[in-house]
Amino acid sequence: MRFHDRRHAGEDLALRLMEWAADGDLVNPLVLALPRGGVPVAAPIARALRAPLDVLVARKIGVPGRPETGIGAIVGDDPPLYDRQALEMLGLSEDRLGADVARERTELHRRERRYRGDRPVPRVTDRTVILVDDGLATGVTARAALRHLRRQDPARLILAVPVCAPATGDLMRSETDDLVCLQEPRDFFAVGQYYDKFDQVDDEEVTGILRSLSATA
Structure with missing residues (x-):
């Protein structure tokens, strides 16, 4: 189908x-x-x-170098939700993804303002x-x-x-x-x-x- x-x-x-x-x-x-x-x-x-x-509005946290592959996500000001198994398999830590989270959080709030307005x-x-x-x-x-x-x-x-x-x-x-x-x-x-x-x-x-x-x- x-x-x-x-x-x-x-x-x-x-x-x-x-x-x-x-x-x-x-x-x-x-x-x-x-x-x-x-x-x-x-x-x-x-x-x-x-x-x-x-x-x-939610934003995906992607694998470094492969942003299309989601290993986590954020919504609003909630803490990131990660696929723990994927983090372990890839040898990644939350600290290493901190800059990615900050960037996606900024984009999230931009989209909220754009889509919802007042x-x-x-x-x-x-x-x-x-x-x-x-x-x-x-x-x-x-x-x-x-x-x-x-x-x-x-x-x-x-x-x-x-x-x-x-x-x-x-x-x-x-x-x-x-x-x-x-x-x-x-x-x-x-x-x-x-x-x-x-x-x-x-x-x-x-x-x-x-x-x-x-x-x-």
């Missing part, structure tokens, strides 16, 4: 979530997207559920929160985001993604109340291989979507 683009993937996820909404299982929903790629996936979900949409951070407590991304490889960024949200006492915490690595899906089920993943292929290599169109999402696309579907507190 392939998705034409992120919007197509979001529409398929929305159909799955609408089944829960019809049963009354999604009370006072809030859709939060992991930017940038999760935002165009989340938009059809927010529209279908008639729910507000906002972003939860809008307040939406209330999470006692709501059904649906966290959306365009797919999960290692899942370390989503895991950091889920733990950040869990500390705010949502009534229900759902992670919705079009595709994920099977081992990552197993891990996420212990971090969330429900995982909605449309496919977990055994031959998973990278998220982009399951999309016909997987272009980079830019800040302008993110802010445009959020202007039309912004969250209220």
Whole structure:
């Protein structure tokens, strides 16, 4: 199964979530997207559920020299969450990654200001929160985001993604109340291989979507 683009993937996820909404299982929903790629996936979900949409900005901490390989992540001002096994295998320490964390924290706050502007951070407590991304490889960024949200006492915490690595899906089920993943292929290599169109999402696309579907507190 392939998705034409992120919007197509979001529409398929929305159909799955609408089944829960019809049963009354999604009370006072809030859709939060992991930017940038999760935002165009989340938009059809927010529209279908008639729910507000906002972003939860998280930043991946990559392996030195291989930034695309995530071994940790940060959300807000929370301490970094690391894949401890990966750190040990690579012989890395948290101290060695300190400069990378500081750089990513600066970028995180820049994106929060760019995407949210003067809008307040939406209330999470006692709501059904649906966290959306365009797919999960290692899942370390989503895991950091889920733990950040869990500390705010949502009534229900759902992670919705079009595709994920099977081992990552197993891990996420212990971090969330429900995982909605449309496919977990055994031959998973990278998220982009399951999309016909997987272009980079830019800040302008993110802010445009959020202007039309912004969250209220």
